[in-house]
Amino acid sequence: MIPISKVVAGEVPEGDEVETRGWVWRTRSSGGIAFPILRDSTGVLQVTVKKGNLPDAQFDDSVKALVESSVIVKGKAHKDKRAPGGWEIQATEFKVVGFAQPFPITKDQSEEWLRENRHLWIRSRKMTAIMKVRHTVVGAIHQFFRERGYYEFDPPILQPNQCEGGSTLFEVKFYDQKTYLSQTWQLYAEAGIFALEKIYDMAPTFRAEKSKTSRHLCEFWMAEMEAAWMDLHECTEVAKEEVRFIVQKVLESNRPELELLGRDVSRLDACLKKPFPTITYTEALELIRKDGIELEWGRDLRTNEEEAIMKHFDTPVVVTHYPKAIMAFYKPVDPEAKASGPVAKCFDMLAPEGGVEIVGGSERDTSIEALRECLERDGENPENYQFYIDLRLYGSVPHSGYGLGVERVIGWICGLDNIKDAIAFPRTGTRFTP
RNA sequence: GCCGUCGUAGCUCAGUCGGUGGAGCGGCUGACUGUUAAUCAGCAGGUCACAGGUUCGAAUCCUGUCGACGGCGCCA
Numbered sequence: 001m002i003p004i005s006k007v008v009a010g011e012v013p014e015g016d017e018v019e020t021r022g023w024v025w026r027t028r029s030s031g032g033i034a035f036p037i038l039r040d041s042t043g044v045l046q047v048t049v050k051k052g053n054l055p056d057a058q059f060d061d062s063v064k065a066l067v068e069s070s071v072i073v074k075g076k077a078h079k080d081k082r083a084p085g086g087w088e089i090q091a092t093e094f095k096v097v098g099f100a101q102p103f104p105i106t107k108d109q110s111e112e113w114l115r116e117n118r119h120l121w122i123r124s125r126k127m128t129a130i131m132k133v134r135h136t137v138v139g140a141i142h143q144f145f146r147e148r149g150y151y152e153f154d155p156p157i158l159q160p161n162q163c164e165g166g167s168t169l170f171e172v173k174f175y176d177q178k179t180y181l182s183q184t185w186q187l188y189a190e191a192g193i194f195a196l197e198k199i200y201d202m203a204p205t206f207r208a209e210k211s212k213t214s215r216h217l218c219e220f221w222m223a224e225m226e227a228a229w230m231d232l233h234e235c236t237e238v239a240k241e242e243v244r245f246i247v248q249k250v251l252e253s254n255r256p257e258l259e260l261l262g263r264d265v266s267r268l269d270a271c272l273k274k275p276f277p278t279i280t281y282t283e284a285l286e287l288i289r290k291d292g293i294e295l296e297w298g299r300d301l302r303t304n305e306e307e308a309i310m311k312h313f314d315t316p317v318v319v320t321h322y323p324k325a326i327m328a329f330y331k332p333v334d335p336e337a338k339a340s341g342p343v344a345k346c347f348d349m350l351a352p353e354g355g356v357e358i359v360g361g362s363e364r365d366t367s368i369e370a371l372r373e374c375l376e377r378d379g380e381n382p383e384n385y386q387f388y389i390d391l392r393l394y395g396s397v398p399h400s401g402y403g404l405g406v407e408r409v410i411g412w413i414c415g416l417d418n419i420k421d422a423i424a425f426p427r428t429g430t431r432f433t434p
Numbered sequence: 435g436c437c438g439u440c441g442u443a444g445c446u447c448a449g450u451c452g453g454u455g456g457a458g459c460g461g462c463u464g465a466c467u468g469u470u471a472a473u474c475a476g477c478a479g480g481u482c483a484c485a486g487g488u489u490c491g492a493a494u495c496c497u498g499u500c501g502a503c504g505g506c507g508c509c510a
Binding site for chain 2: 051210212215
C-alpha cells in the first residue's frame with residue numbers, strides 16, 4: 001500500500017504494479033472508460049479504469065462510486081500527459097470499501113453551508129492544507145520553548161475568576177457552585193514561575209465575546225509563556241524570536257500547502273530577512289497621523305488604526321507602552337516612559353497584511369497597592385484575587401509573559417481571510433456545531 | 435451591545451407591475467473506450483424561514499418573530 005504522493009512525485013517506476021487507497025475526489029466516465037480521481041492525506045491521483053482490464057462488476061463499481069466513496073486500487077503506475085498531475089494508475093483491480101451517498105458539498109458552496117458541514121468540509125484540499133500548517137505551527141511552538149529551557153506548565157481550565165474583563169466568561173456549573181472556563185493561564189503561570197522560572201503552555205482559551213469578525217473565535221488556542229526575572233524588552237524579543245521561528249518552520253515544511261492555498265510565499269520569506277521593529281503606542285499615533293488618521297492619545301488602537309500602522313511595515317511589529325488607564329489591572333506603569341500620560345510596560349505584536357494582533361503581553365505588576373487599586377477601578381473585589389496577591393508576599397521578582405493566538409498566527413501565515421478556517425471545528429458567538 | 439445584508443429545489447441563485455414557481459449544479463435512467471468542473475438526451479425533486487394582515491388573488495405589498503452572514507466595539 002503506497003501513498004498517492006509517491007506516485008504523483010514519480011517515485012514509482014513506470015509500469016510498476018502498485019496498490020493504493022483513498023477516497024473518490026472527482027469522477028468522470030465515458031462508455032468503457034472511467035476516470036475516478038482518488039484523494040488520500042498526501043495528494044490526489046487519477047485512476048484510469050478500462051473495461052476489459054478488470055472484472056466487469058468492478059468496472060461498473062468504478063463508474064457508480066460517487067464522490068467520497070472509499071476504494072482500494074491495484075494497477076500499473078503510468079506517466080501520461082493527459083492525467084492531471086502527470087501520473088495515473090491503470091487499474092487491474094478496483095474495490096469499493098464503502099459507497100458514498102451523494103456528497104452534500106458540491107461545486108456551489110456558501111460559507112454558511114461549509115460551516116454547517118464542517119465535519120465533511122475538513123476533507124477538502126484547502127482545509128487539509130491548513131491543518132497541516134497548523135500541525136507545523138503547534139510543533140514549532142513546543143520545540144521553540146523546550147529548546148530554550150522552558151518547562152511546559154498546564155493551568156486549570158476551570159477557574160474561579162476573571163482576568164481579562166468581566167462580561168466575556170463562559171459560566172460552568174461546578175456541582176452546586178459556579179466556575180468559569182479559562183480566559184488565560186496567566187494568573188496560574190505567575191504562580192508557576194516561582195517553581196520553574198521559565199514556563200510555557202498551549203491550551204484552549206474561552207471568551208464569550210459576541211464578536212462577529214473574521215479574527216475572533218470564542219474557543220481558541222493560546223500559546224503563552226511566563227518567565228521570572230524577565231523585563232518588558234527581553235519579553236518582546238522572545239516573542240519576535242518565537243514568531244520568526246514558527247514562520248521559518250512552516251516555510252521549511254509546508255511550501256506545497258501554502259502554494260495550494262494561494263499564499264504569496266515571498267512575503268513570508270521577506271519578513272524573515274529583516275528585524276521586527278518595536279515602536280511605542282505614542283509613536284504609532286504619530287505615524288498614522290501623517291496618513292490623516294487622528295486618534296486621541298489615551299484611546300485604544302482599533303482595527304482601523306492597526307491596519308493603518310501596518311501599511312508602513314512588511315514584518316510583524318511590536319507596539320509597546322499603551323496608556324495605563326485602558327490596560328488590564330496586572331500591567332504595571334513604566335515610570336521612566338515619556339508620554340502624554342501614564343503608560344504600561346506592555347506590548348502587542350501586529351501581523352503584516354492586515355494588522356491583526358497576534359501576540360499580547362506585558363511585565364506583571366509586583367506592587368500590591370497598584371494591583372488593589374486597579375482591581376477596584378475595574379469593579380473587582382481584590383479579596384477574590386488573594387492567591388494572586390500572595391505571590392507578591394513571598395520573594396516577589398520582576399517577571400513578564402505573553403500570549404500568542406495560535407489561530408491568528410495560522411491565519412496570517414496561510415493568508416486566510418477568516419480565522420474560522422484556522423481551526424477544524426470553530427466555535428463562535430453563534431455557532432457551536434458540528 | 436450597535437449597524438447592515440439575506441432567508442425560494444439537496445446546493446448556488448433568478449423570479450419584472452401582485453395573476454397557475456424557474457435555471458445551473460448534484461441525484462437517477464440511458465448513450466459514449468482518454469476524460470480534465472467531460473459531453474448529450476430524458477426523469478424526479480418545492481410548507482417560497484415562520485406567524486398574522488391587505489387583496490378576488492401574495493414568493494412578490496405591510497407588521498411582527500426567528501435564523502444565518504458580514505462590519506464595528508472588545509480582544510489573541
